[in-house]
Amino acid sequence: DGGITQSPKYLFRKEGQNVTLSCEQNLNHDAMYWYRQDPGQGLRLIYYSQIVNDFQKGDIAEGYSVSREKKESFPLTVTSAQKNPTAFYLCASSMGQGAGNEQFFGPGTRLTVL
Amino acid sequence: AQKVTQAQTEISVVEKEDVTLDCVYETRDTTYYLFWYKQPPSGELVFLIRRNSFDEQNEISGRYSWNFQKSTSSFNFTITASQVVDSAVYFCALSDWSGYNFNKFYFGSGTKLNVKP
Numbered sequence: 500d501g502g503i504t505q506s507p508k509y510l511f512r513k514e515g516q517n518v519t520l521s522c523e524q525n526l527n528h529d530a531m532y533w534y535r536q537d538p539g540q541g542l543r544l545i546y547y548s549q550i551v552n553d554f555q556k557g558d559i560a561e562g563y564s565v566s567r568e569k570k571e572s573f574p575l576t577v578t579s580a581q582k583n584p585t586a587f588y589l590c591a592s593s594m595g596q597g598a599g600n601e602q603f604f605g606p607g608t609r610l611t612v613l
Numbered sequence: 614a615q616k617v618t619q620a621q622t623e624i625s626v627v628e629k630e631d632v633t634l635d636c637v638y639e640t641r642d643t644t645y646y647l648f649w650y651k652q653p654p655s656g657e658l659v660f661l662i663r664r665n666s667f668d669e670q671n672e673i674s675g676r677y678s679w680n681f682q683k684s685t686s687s688f689n690f691t692i693t694a695s696q697v698v699d700s701a702v703y704f705c706a707l708s709d710w711s712g713y714n715f716n717k718f719y720f721g722s723g724t725k726l727n728v729k730p
Contacts, residue, residue, distance in 0.1 A: 530716060539622070541704065541720035542658075549715055587656060593716050598708040599646035599665065600716050604658040 501526045503605035505590050510610045512577070512584065520575045520608045522590030528603075530596050531573040535559060536587040536607075545588075548573055549596045577610065585612045615640050617707050619721035626695055627729050634690045634724045636705030642666075645709035647681065647688045652702040652723070664688065695728045702726070 503524045512518045524531065530549050534542040544557030548567040562581025567573055573592075577584045588608045593600040616639040626632045638647065649661040662672065664681050672679045676693045692699055705721040 539722070541617075541722045542718075544717070547715060547717075555715070589656075589658065591658075596715050598644075598710045598716055599663070600708075601648060601660050601663050602716070602718060603660065604650075607656040609656075 503590060503592060503603060505588075505605040505608050507608060508606065510608055512610060512612050514612060515579045517576055517578050518610065520577070520588055520590075520610070522573045522575065522605060523571055524573075524590075524592045524603075524605075525571060526592055526594070526603065527570070528592035528594050529570070530593045530600070531567070532591040532593075532602060533557075533563070533565065533573070533575045534589045534591065536589060542589065545575065584610055586610060615707055615709060615719045617705050617719050617721035619703075619705055619724050621724045622722075623725040623727065625727040625729065628697060629694050631691060631693050632695050632726065632728075634692075634703050634705075634726070636688045636690065636721060638686050638688065638705070638707045638719075640707060640709050642709040645707060648706040648708070648718070649679065649688075649690050650704045650706065652704065654701070658704065661690075692726075695726075697728050697730055700726055700728045 506521045532547045533545040543559050546565045548554035564576045590605040591602040593602045618637045645666045647664045650658040652658050678691045680689045702723045702725045704723045707719045
């Protein structure tokens with residue numbers, strides 16, 4: 500079955516720690532995205548990548564970093580510089596880079612800072 | 614600037630009632646795309662429909678229907694004979710070509726639908 504997997508489902512972090520969220524897709528999509536969702540709010544774009552070895556900042560990139568070494572994988576690192584990291588993180592992918600391509604989402608990772 | 618507004622934060626209905634979720638968008642582009650996604654309690658966003666700006670035909674899929682009106686910049690979603698399984702947060706989103714060279718989505722803040730038995 501084609502789809503997007505994210506791990507772990509739940510993640511707990513102590514203040515000052517970096518943590519990495521995994522996102523893998525087997526849809527052969529070129530473009531991948533990371534979003535952050537806070538309670539009662541819409542999705543905000545953190546980073547996106549249109550092609551392997553290339554990625555760009557989204558609307559709220561501060562305190563986050565990504566890599567895109569393989570087409571299938573787009574991990575997100577939440578660094579200690581992110582002041583309020585507790586949120587629900589969603590990874591998505593789309594076949595094309597242009598407007599109008601539907602984005603497919605993974606099941607999400609819920610990050611809690613202790 | 615692009616914007617999607619879902620003014621209804623939360624709606625509660627009793628099973629078998631019809632319910633309409635409102636979505637109003639803003640864009641200066643003549644070519645754009647509108648989407649609806651469902652987010653059940655499990656958290657994953659599920660794609661429901663995509664509409665391009667040149668196709669104003671209403672669409673029906675089972676109990677779901679969508680009313681796209683460019684004159685009022687609205688793309689409303691109706692669930693007929695709602696069921697408990699329809700309980701979720703529903704997001705409306707816009708994608709267009711202005712200012713970005715990638716598939717940027719503008720999401721509304723979502724409408725939480727509670728369907729009670």
